Amino acid sequence: MSWSGGPHGAPEPGAVGLAARVRAGEVRAADVAEETLERVGRRDGELHCFNVVTADAMRSAAAAVDRLVASGADPGPLAGVPVAVKDNLCTRGVPTTCSSKMLEHWVPPYDATVVTRLVAAGALVVGKTNLDEFAMGSSTENSAFGPTRNPWDTSRVPGGSSGGSAAAVAADLAPLALGSDTGGSIRQPAALCGVVGIKPTYGLVSRYGLVAFASSLDQVGPFAATVADAALVLEVIAGHDEMDSTSLDRPVEGLLDATGSGAGGLRVGVVADFLADASADCASAVRAAAEVLAGAGAAVEEVALPELLHGLSAYYLIAPAEASSNLARYDGVRYGLRVDGDDVEQMNARTRAAGFGPEVRRRIMLGTYVLSAGYYDAYYAQAQRVRTLVARTFARAYERFDVLLAPTTPSVAFPLGAKTADPLEMYLADLFTIPSNLAGHPAMSVPFALDPQGLPVGVQVLAPALGEVAMLRAAGVLEAGAAPGARGPVASRSEAGR
Amino acid sequence: MSTGPAPAGAGRASADFEVVVGLEVHCELSTATKLFCGCPNRFGSEPNTQVCPVCLGLPGALPVLNRRAVELAVRVGRALHCEIRPSTFHRKNYFYPDMPKDFQISQYDEPIDVDGYLELPSGRRIGIERAHIEEDTGKTTHLGGGGRIHGADRSLVDYNRAGVPLVEIVSRPDMRSADEARAYVAELRAILVASGASDGRMEEGSLRVDANVSVRRTGSDAFGTRCEVKNLNSLRSLGRAIEHEQARQVALLEAGERVVQETRHWNEDEGRTSSMRSKEEANDYRYFPEPDLVPLAPDGAFVAAATAGLGLMPAERRARLATTVHGPDAAVAASTLDQITTVVDLGLDDLVVEVVERGADARLALARAANEAAQSPEDARRLDPGAFCRLLELEAGGSLSSTQAKSVLAEMLAAGGEPDAIARRLGYEALGSEALESAIDAVVAAHPDAWARYAAGEDKVAQLLTGQVMKATKGRANGKAVAAALAARRG
Structure with a gap:
């Protein structure tokens, strides 16, 4: 059994399909948990996606879901779906380290709001994933507990700071994961690991229980193998939280539906300035993505937005x-x-x-x-003042466009140690993702192509504040038009080669 | 910097100099819960029992602003004649163990209340620069090392107070004496209590005062270099510390030295200030806008709702009482002003105004309230206005002597009741004129010499005769009535 389609040919792939099968009583959450733990046990020694695996809690949560199903009650939209949680999100009774020696033994007395919502929706928390210490970094090499390796090539970084979450989804250790994105910490590792990653509108998802890095920029968001799965998680975790004063009080609807509703009539601007600063493979992926959107009925044109840089x-x-x-x-x-x-x-x-x-x-x-x-x-x-300039530049662009299309990263996954000696070089990995954080806008990375070495290339869809529906419409089309094999899960080369 | 004994003449200012004082008053708001979380805002609980992830600053916790604290800050602003403005919160960053986040959430360049004033009983207006909302810190107890953090063996921190809402009220440097500074704090305290913002308990730390003190040559417009004096835990400390600082600074200037801008610590036992840190050593607080909170923009409806039911402030009560006693625009004698201030301070002005409206003699009402009723203000606030009014009538009309009226009032304060009944029980029924005349007959017969001198026009003898009549009647006679009867008999 696999949640990503797989041998049994389930009607719907991924987390959406798995939850449906668990709710229908076709699959037991307890079996999902055991299979997940077995897979994590087999792979995570090499990859180090997890700082801690909460096996017992996962088994109890699965049993609770199965009991609800047996009693005829609704266990929720994520029933029995494993989810990996970035280790900067508070989990009651489970260490929350931020991959720092400072918090190595700290056990929070409370759950982050997003964790509470996932659990209430029937999700099974697998464990806490590795990150750059306090989410500061772009490679997960700044973890005090050792780096995470990219499942596509274990000599390479998974990106960061949410590298553990991205790699866990890419390696099929969990179909879903949560990360946090302050300057690209969801989208950049998603691109480098060939998975979907969403940075929602600032305020759409509660930050209560997210250990703060930069409060005006931090936002929690999902990783998934598919756009629909990511949208489903976002529907579950989004929405007003009275514990977060910056939380928006708006209804969140139609995200999952948007992923399948096509790009007809969407006005798409391709950020020309970013293409010039991206590698040839990353730039050509964006051009190909633009053609896919145009082919689906979107109006696509290039736009110069140099201020974003x-x-x-x-x-x-x-x-x-x-x-x-x-x-x-x-x-x-x-x-x-x-x-x-x-x-x-x-x-x-x-x-x-x-x-x-x-x-x-x-x-x-x-x-x-x-x-x-x-x-x-x-x-x-x-x-x-520059932040205001970036927001104004976006505002001008969104008078003409519904979404913007851009590379997520300047390059594909780089080798471990390649940029650790030069912090500025590392900072440039976030060049294309940072503007959306500064403006508080949503943006996501969709796996779209493979480079000549077979490494995944992501493209980024940007939208104005609360423009998630348009963003997900474009992302759904891009996913359908992506190069075969461009997205995870993937067996790592080292494992495949054995 | 000198930290030696107070210079000669401490407490007495040189006539060539005047002191300039501005005060920063921190006031704990009497909300049910803390400023950014749902923990109880309660004094005196077991240490570290009124805490949660938010007020302990645990990783991931976020502040949510207490609406009631904002309402109370708006009431304080209105009571101090401030403009209520849109405001923002900043972080004030510095490391201290009693501050859970190692920054304090406070208002910085955009406070909620700006540009008001407070009117002292003397009529002087003290400018209010601003009042802003901020969170309190925890409380550190240093064991060993003289109770200061440096040299302590161990320090214990209680975070129950961390996150308690405060308003910091910053005056302009408008005060010119220690007495005036004390009067300002007393008045401010009364305003904070009257507006419902605070319980005003200085001894529990509900009200904490820092003083900025400088001196300058009399007649000069320029301000001298100021020192900020901390650890002022009572009005007495405040007054003593200002007088000490004034003398210290004057002595420095007269010796040709200069005052160094610094923060100084008041030592109550030693009666002097000592240097805590100089301007150069002051923290760089690295203020920046608090990203976890949104700007605060109270609209007209919010302000109207917040200030609804805001009663008269002490200055307005004093003005009303003065008008009640003297009529509008009349000059108020200093002695009456003291009585008015006392009556308002004790919350008895409503009573006085009411009995005067019912026809009681205004000056008599004020005097009985300020002198006798003031002895037991709690009881006095429970006095039935009708009964008090009747008592004043009996005294003014001569049915009760002032001594008798005071006794009846004391009884009313202690146990309640109607003044007529109490007077009867105490045997204060006015003597009938026959009984009075026969008492006078007896006194005249017993003191023929005194009567002769009185009859010959020696008026001061009336006192002696009246006293004898009072004695003969065991105090039941009314002094005025006796005097009148004696005068009539003399012809």
Whole structure:
């Protein structure tokens, strides 16, 4: 049995189909759980998608779903579907480490709202997935617990920061996963792992229980093997949460339906400026995607939006500024790591020096600097003006277009260690994804092509705030028109070669 | 910087200098729950029992603004004649163990209340620069090392107070003496209580005061270099600390030295301030807009609903009472002003205004309220206005002497009841004129010399004769009636 179609030829593939079969009593959630755990046990030693696998909790959750089915009650739209949860989302009673020594042994007393909603919908949490420490990075190499490997080629990175979640879906260790996206941390690893990843409109999904990196940019979103599965998860986790003041109070409807309703009449702008900065393979995938959309009845034209490229430098001032404040609380006083000192200041300093890795320390120092008296206007305030410029540039574009089409990343998955020596090189991996975070807009990556080495190439669909329906219509068409084999799950080459 | 003993002349200012004081008052808002979470806002619970992921700043927790706290901040703003403005929250970043997030959510350059004033009983208006909403910190207890964080062996933190809503009310530097600063805090406290924003308990830390103190040559318009004085836990500390700082700064200037801008700590036992940190050592708070909260834009309907039922503020009550006693626009004597202030402070002005409206003598009503009723204000606030009014009538009409009226009032305060009945029970029925005349006959017979001197026009002897009549009647006679009868008999 597999949730991604598979040998039994289920009527609907993926999580949508699996949930339907569990709800119909055709498949037992308990069997799904056992098969998942077996697969994780077999593969995760090599890939390191998970920081922790919550086998017992998963089995109990599965049993509860099966009992509901047996009693005739509705176990929910994600009944019996395994889901991997990024390890920066709080899970009651289960360590939530952010892949940092600082929180290695911290166990939250509460669940993130998104976790509560997934569980209420009948999903089975497999475990917590690896990430760049505190979600700062683009390769998952900044994890304090070792990197995650890309299932398409285990010598390569899965992207980041949600690399564990993306790789878990790509390796078929779970059909669904949650990630968080501050500057591309869902879309970039989705592209590098050949899976679907959505960064929703800022405020559409509650951030309560998401350990903050940069609060004005962070957004939780789904990974899945298919566009429909990702849309289904988004329908489950989206919606107002009174625990998050920035949560939007709008009904969320029609996302799953949108994935199959075609692109007829959609106005699509292809972001020309991004093509110039992308590798030839990434750029040609976008051009091919544009043709697929045009063939499906969309009106497609290129648009010049050069201001969007300024987003990267603004982002690397705003995000560290917020991070320097958000991460101040890890001081050794209340929870997490403590390294004792002669007085409280020394204890604070020693704890933070021992608990944070180099990239996190770099960003805290950068953020502290840009907020300092005398520098605020030149850096933070100026970055906010650029952020406004990016939002205005988008607003102008969306007067003419329903969605924008762009590469997700400048290149395909790169080898482990290729960019760790040069932080700026690593930061450029987010060049095309950052503008949507700055504007608070939705965007998603859809696996679309393979490069000559057989590595997946994603294309990105961007939409204005609350433009998820148009975005998912385009994504559904792109998925149908993608190159054969462009999307996961995939058996890793090293495994396939054995 | 000198931290030595207070200079000679401490507490006495040189006539060449005046002190300039501005105050920052932190007031805990009396909401049911904390500013950003549902934990109870309650004083005196077991340490770390009134906490949750939000007020402990656990990873992933987010603040949600307490609507009631905003309503109370709007009421405070209105009571202080401020403009109520759209406002935003910022983060004030600094490391301190009692601050769970190592930043404080506060309002910075866009506070909710701006540009108001407070009127002292003296009639002086003290400008209010702003009042803003912020969260309180936890409470640290340092064991060993003299109770300060440096040198302590261990520190214990209680986060029950973390996240309790505060308004910080910042005055303009408009006060010119320690007395005026004390009067300002007393008045502000009364306003905060009257507006329902606070219980005003300074001893529980509901109200905390920092003073910015500077001195300057009398007649100068320029401000001197100021010092911020912290750890002022009572009105007495506030007054003493200002007088000490004034003397210290004047002594420095007179010695040709200069005042250094710094934060100073008031030591109540030693009666002096000492340097905490200089301007150079001050934290860079790295303020930036709080991304977890949305801007606050109270509309007209919200402000109207929030300020509905906001009663008269103390200054308005004093003005109303002055008008009641003296009529409009009349100058108020200093002694009457004291009585008016006392009556308003004790919440007895409604009673006085009501009995005057019912026809009672205004000055008598004010005097009995400010002097006798004020002895037991709780009882006085429960007095039946009809009964109080009747008592004043009996006294003004001569049926009760003032001594008798006071005794009856004391009884009314202690146990309630009607003044006529109480007066009867105490045997204060006015003597009939026959009984009075026969008592006077007896006194005249017993003191022929005194009567002769009185009859010859020596008026001051009336006192002696009246006293004898009072004695003979065991106090039942009315002094005025006795005097009148004596005068009539003299012819």
